[in-house]
Amino acid sequence: DTGVSQNPRHKITKRGQNVTFRCDPISEHNRLYWYRQTLGQGPEFLTYFQNEAQLEKSRLLSDRFSAERPKGSFSTLEIQRTEQGDSAMYLCASSAKGTDTQYFGPGTRLTVL
Amino acid sequence: SQQGEEDPQALSIQEGENATMNCSYKTSINNLQWYRQNSGRGLVHLILIRSNEREKHSGRLRVTLDTSKKSSSLLITASRAADTASYFCATVTGANNLFFGTGTRLTVIP
Numbered sequence: 001d002t003g004v005s006q007n008p009r010h011k012i013t014k015r016g017q018n019v020t021f022r023c024d025p026i027s028e029h030n031r032l033y034w035y036r037q038t039l040g041q042g043p044e045f046l047t048y049f050q051n052e053a054q055l056e057k058s059r060l061l062s063d064r065f066s067a068e069r070p071k072g073s074f075s076t077l078e079i080q081r082t083e084q085g086d087s088a089m090y091l092c093a094s095s096a097k098g099t100d101t102q103y104f105g106p107g108t109r110l111t112v113l
Numbered sequence: 114s115q116q117g118e119e120d121p122q123a124l125s126i127q128e129g130e131n132a133t134m135n136c137s138y139k140t141s142i143n144n145l146q147w148y149r150q151n152s153g154r155g156l157v158h159l160i161l162i163r164s165n166e167r168e169k170h171s172g173r174l175r176v177t178l179d180t181s182k183k184s185s186s187l188l189i190t191a192s193r194a195a196d197t198a199s200y201f202c203a204t205v206t207g208a209n210n211l212f213f214g215t216g217t218r219l220t221v222i223p
Contacts, residue, residue, distance in 0.1 A: 033210060042201050042213030100144055100205055104156040
């Protein structure tokens with residue numbers, strides 16, 4: 001399968017702990033996006049990479065959130081000092097250069113107790 | 114805040130009937146896209162319509178775009194039970210990120 005993959009699929013953590021999620025985009029897609037989706041809502045944009053450069057960050061991305069894409073391939077999203085309000089599905093998507101269609105991974109569901 | 118807003122929030126129809134969902138948005142766009150999300154699964158891209166297009170077809174899907182009213186509609190013809198899902202419109206403005214609406218939950222009854 002050559003789609004977008006995300007790991008882990010589920011993460012349960014205690015409030016105050018740090019968590020890290022990984023996204024592997026479709027090979028050769030130079031753009032990578034992170035979104036967050038809460039129950040009953042549409043996804044909300046968090047941040048966007050073109051190759052290894054982080055070009056845009058949403059105001060939703062507080063100082064506790066950091067994302068990297070060091071070699072322009074996979075990306076990680078880290079949440080420090082998790083809060084119960086961070087509980088959500090974290091979605092990753094990628095797109096090819098010159099196209100607007102984004103391909104989404106299955107998501108990582110985070111539960112903060 | 115969410116860019117788009119879908120209407121209705123929920124729709125229930127019999128298999129074989131047509132389903133129409135509407136989307137309104139707030140600012141100028143480059144393009145508008147529709148996505149489907151099945152329960153517990155990821156988002157799947159359905160169709161993209163650019164700001165200079167008015168109508169587009171893909172299989173049983175028909176999308177219209179009215180930029181003067183800042184609205185779009187998605188028509189699914191001859192619905193099937195497998196079409197049961199949540200449908201989201203998403204807009205692209207100057208940046209490349211998608212702004213999603215709140216979604217329409219479609220239930221197709223066999």
